[in-house]
Each structure stands twice: as structure tokens, then as C-alpha cells.
Amino acid sequence: MNKLVKLFTIFISAITLTIASISSSFAKVEGEYIVLGSAISLTGKYSSNGVHTQNGYNMAVERINKMGGVNVGGKSYKFEIIYYDDESNPKRAAQLAERLIKQDGVHYMLGPYSSGLTKAIAPVTEKYKIPMVEANGASRSLFTKGYKYLFAVLSPANQYLEVAIDLAVEKNGGKPVRIAQAFEQDAFSQDVRLGILDAAKRTGSEIIIDDKLPKELNDMAATLAKVKATKPDVLVVSGHTKGALTAIRQISEMKVDVPMLAMTHCDAAKLSKQHGKNSEYALCASQWHKNLSYKDKFFGGGKKYDRDFKKEFGYAPPYQSAESSAALLVFKDAFERANSFDRDKVRDALKTTDMQTFYGNIKFGPGGQNVAKPMILFQVRCKGDTCENKVVAPTKWASDKFYHPIPKWSERS
């Protein structure tokens, strides 16, 4: 037993030493760098969208640094981001936020991917009074909690597909429609559902199927079988990237005929590339599209962003990347207007943000959500074998007419 005690003493001192040696802390601003922190989903179920987010951040950091950086107090600073992998898990995300703030000494945060993870991180940043600009947490409930340090460049989740229901009613001659819907059991998708419920109530529409899809989403045949039997006017599906891919795959396999199909995450899932013609006529909610006419001096316009992003990462930027890039533009703007690294001054500057970026206008409401930018809807349209996302609503940017109803599978070539 004596030796065992010694063994433990050695063990414990080893641990103590290890902790002491790794607790060297970074500063919020180190030399010429402004250090931002972010927990990002690089593994797990959100990994593809996590990477879109990270690419968006990286692209903006590179661009801003190259074009003169951030000017504070007459000196030019560069952005640098510390990333951790949150494994698509809220528990891990909250822990990593704590780690970024307490151990790495980060004083400014960028958001993670998805509403659920943002919900887990926001209480931590709030506690330490760390300003966080997030680009991927759209859940409405994030903006009713009275968070003072949370700023979102995107429109809340409930607005994603509300317009689609209005559009369906309009196409139905102003009469209420019958809605079938299936949503993943996660914070974001369930918020999209709330938006649909509101729209249904407003238009007097009836919800005939209201299904929940599991988190590891790869099968929704049961819902589709019901859709086949009940013939609704609209089918609404939301479940991040996997939800969009699964829906299109199984709808085409089962030859489900429905006049209108409304979804989210079509561009993140690269639907038009991956499923080509099978994805045609899908109507998708998006925060951004390259054809919008917004401009800024860093990325030019949407089309230029699209080109540059493709050159750098080899695929067309989904809106998740665009909004993430915009988050850094917001931070830069706020630092320069605050002309200080004081967290509360930066926070006050963020609060009064009113700017245009290539991604859209940004102005924060009292809850921290972006109130200056509408959602858009695009529809997948194909010419021959190449399919593209065409903006169909709102009319200001519409490049194509909304095609309705979707032709039956038997009539599609």
C-alpha cells in the first residue's frame, strides 16, 4: 500500500504540472492580431455545414487581412480565429466556449453552426460578457431571452418558409391549402415548423400530416407514403443537409406527386448537383443568393463572392458560408467604429450596426436578430442536365417565374 500511495503522489503531481504548463493564456489582442474564438462542427451530423461555416469565416479573415485589416486607434490589426471542434454536440460546444474564454483568453466570439449549439453557447458568452456575432443560429427563441451580447446576421428560423405557404395559397386562388410537413427533431427545424404553424393559422390552411423526423436522418418513407395517400397541396420538409438529400432521394424513388415541395438547406446539400433533375422544382428558403444586388468593398457583390469562393474551395458557396463571411465584416465594422478593444464599447458599436454587405443589409433588432434583410425563396430549375437555383421570391430579385404545380413524375422526362 505504501508504494501505491507514492504512485498516486507522483501521478497527481504529474497532473498538476501538466495543467500548470498548458494554462499559458492568449490575449484578446496579441501583437497585431485580434483573436476571435469559435467552436465549429467539424465532425458529427453537422460536419458538412460546419465546414461551410468555417470556410466562410476563413475566406473573410483572409480578405480583410489582405485589404488592410482592422484599423483601431490608428493601428492596423489582423483577424485570427481559434477553432475547436464541437462534434455537433451542444454539451461539447458549451464546454469549448468556456475553454475559449477562460483558457485561451478570447474576448470576442464567432457563432457555431446550428441553433441548438448556439443555444448552448449563448448563456456562456452572456455570463462572461463576451460579444458574439453568430451567423448560423436562427432559432427564434434565441432572440427573446434578452441576451445582450448576442448578434445574429441572419433572419430568424420561423421566417424561412412562411412565405412559401403564402405563395401556395396565392397559387390556389387565395383559398386555404392542405399542408403536409415533416421536420427533424432539432431546434432549428422545429422553429421552421412554428413558422409554418403561424402561416397556416393566418391563411386558414389545414395541416394534414405533421411528422417528426429523427436526428440521424436517412429515411422518411413513412411520411412519404402518407403523402401519397392523402395528396396534400404542399409538402414542407426541413432537416438540415441530410433532410434535404433524403427528401429528394426518396421522393424521386417513390415517385411521390405533390404540387409544391418546400424545403431548407438545398444549397448546402448541393441538391442541384447531387440529384440533378430529380431535385427540379424544389422550392427552397435561403438567407442569401448570389444574384442579389447587395455590395460591399471587400467582396464586391454576390456574383464575385461566388466566383472567389469557388476558386478557393472548389464549390459554389451555400448561404451558410456567405452569412459566416458577413459576420466578420460586422466585427470589423464594429471594432473600427468603437475604435477600442473594450468589450462593452465593441458591444455598443455592434448594437448600432447599420451597414450593407454583399450578403445583405445588417441592422440588429433589440433581441440581436438581423431585421434589415428579408428571406428569399429559390427554385431548382434545369436546362438539359444542368440544374440551377433561380430566385423566385420576393419579386424584387426574382429572376424566374415560380413554376407551379410540379408536373407529375409520369410526365417528367
Added chain:
Amino acid sequence: MNTVKQKDLILYSGLIILGLAAPFLFSAFKVQLTYLCVLIVLAMTWNLQGGEMGYNSFGNILFYGLGMYLTASVQVGMFFPLAEWTESGGEKTFVHTTAQYFQGIGVGLLVAAIVPTIVAGAIGYAILGLRGHYFAICTLGLGIAAGEIAGGIEIIGAGQGFTTPPFPSEIVDPEARGQFFYFLSFLVLVLAFVFVKYIYGSRFRLILNAIRDNEDKAEAMGIQTMKYKIVGWMCSAFFCGLAGGIMGGLIGYIDSTDVAFDGREMGVFMVLMAILGGKGTLWGPIIGATLFHFFKEGLWTFILGWQYVALGVLIVVIVVYFPEGLMGWLREKYPDRFGEVIDEKDRKAQVEIK
């Protein structure tokens, strides 16, 4: 209980002092230390079934998740309508006063300890008749099913998750929250240790061992194995519930499958930690959990995106090189330090029988 030897006394008091001083010494690491305490509790109590009783349970996560939801629900429900709290993803905001917060979490933790214990009794009665792999698979299903069911219950937030009450804003010190949860988890850790240590000195452990080594024989000797198996599982459930309750408050956001009934992570980790340290020993799970936590926190961030590959390699290394865990390996190497009589013949014979 054996009388505590003087050397042990030094060790224990040293550890307790270290534990009490830790949040002040390593102030930036409070949350990680809290995690460590919770992980040790989970590993140590898992060891009661997996190590001592020979019943590999993947279902302890059920009690952990149950404790988490119960604590949060009670903490909210005592003062506000729970349904409104969770409605629409928690859109409405209610604020707990300082007194309400602590009363709530106190009562919540009490419920989180008692209810899972009862549930363990009921489920144990139904499924502890299964043995070996059948039991393991059955418990694996329990955790998964619980996650899916919880994800469909509106009153606890369903798929949108449950935001647990925020730490009272009247306490301005930003360190207070971390300290509160650390000391809470440390208290549970000490309780769990004292309890498990007590079990290690009792006849109860011998019965659990007898069940592990040969259940039929144990039954033939007149031991009501079923009764002891159920009680053993209930003991684990008690501490798992408490651990879950603390974690819910600490994380601040409960998601049905990713945080509460997180079988893929916590559920597997608790098994892994016990095996890493050496199951069937008092200190094994503690050392295993500590090493695992350090491995995870230290190494994972340097291999962004590849950490699960590294974890896989670690599991393979453990299983191949340390099938009996670190304690088992040490014991094999230095049996005299564990107070074992070195009788080579006997030792070899034992190994062969295994």
C-alpha cells in the same frame, strides 16, 4: 468498514485538500474539473455492474439523462408553469430569483437521485434476468429508446431542447457559477467514493463478485442473485441521476439525444474509462476517468476533426495491450504492491482458468 489506515488517511486528506483547492489553483479550468468529477462518478458507479457484477450495462445513461431532465423540470416547475417555459423552444422568459434557483436545484437533485433509483429497480426487475451480451444489448436499446421518447415529449421541450434556468444574475461574480457546480460535483464524487469504498469492504461486493464469477453457482449457494443485482443497479442509478442533474445545470441546455441520453458519448465513455483504468478495482475507474479526460482535453484540440480516430486507436490499444486496464496491468506486473502473495504457480493457474 475496515479501519482506515494511517497512510490511507494521508492520501485521502491530501486528495480532499487538492479537490477543495483545485478551483482556486486552476481557476480557468473549473468547468473541466467539474466534468472530471462527473466522469469519475459515472465510471466508478458503472464499475459496480460492469466490473464487480460482470453485467456490462450501456444503459446507465438512461439514469443520467433522466436525472438531467428531472432536475431541470423540478427547478422550473416549482415556480413557473413548465409547459410555458419550454413552449416554442423556450420563447417566453421567466427569471428565477437567487433563492428560487438554489431551492429548485436542491429539490431537483433530490428527485433526480430518487426517481432513477426507483426506475432502475423496476427495469432491473424486468431485464436483469438476461445475461451476458443479451443484457448489454438490451440496455443499449434502453438508452436509445429513452432519447427518442424524450425528443417527442412537448412539455420538456421535445426536439427543440430544454434551456435550464440560468444562474441567478443577482450574483455578479462570473466565477460563482463555476465554483458552485464544481463543489456540487465534488461533493457527489466524495459521496460516491465513500459509498463505493464501503461496498468494497462489505459482503455485498463478495456477492456481486460471486454473481460475476459464476451466477449459477452463487444461486445454488442460496444467494438470491436477482435481489442483489437489482440493488446493485439501483446504487448506480442513484449517482448517475445526481451526476446528470448537475451536468444539466452546468451545460445550460438539454437536448434529448446529444446531451441527456447521450449514449454515443457519455454512455460509451463511462464504460471505456472503467476499462481503461481497470474494472473491478476501486481506483481503476478513477484513474481511467482522469487519464481519459486529460487525453480528451489535451490531445483532441490538436487533432481537429480527427479526434474520434484517435479515440478509436486508444480503444484498440487499451483492449490489445491493457485488457485488464491500467490497474490490472500494474497488478500483474507488481503483485506484491497490491498486497498479493506471489505464488507463481498459483498465479499461472489462475490465469489459465480465466
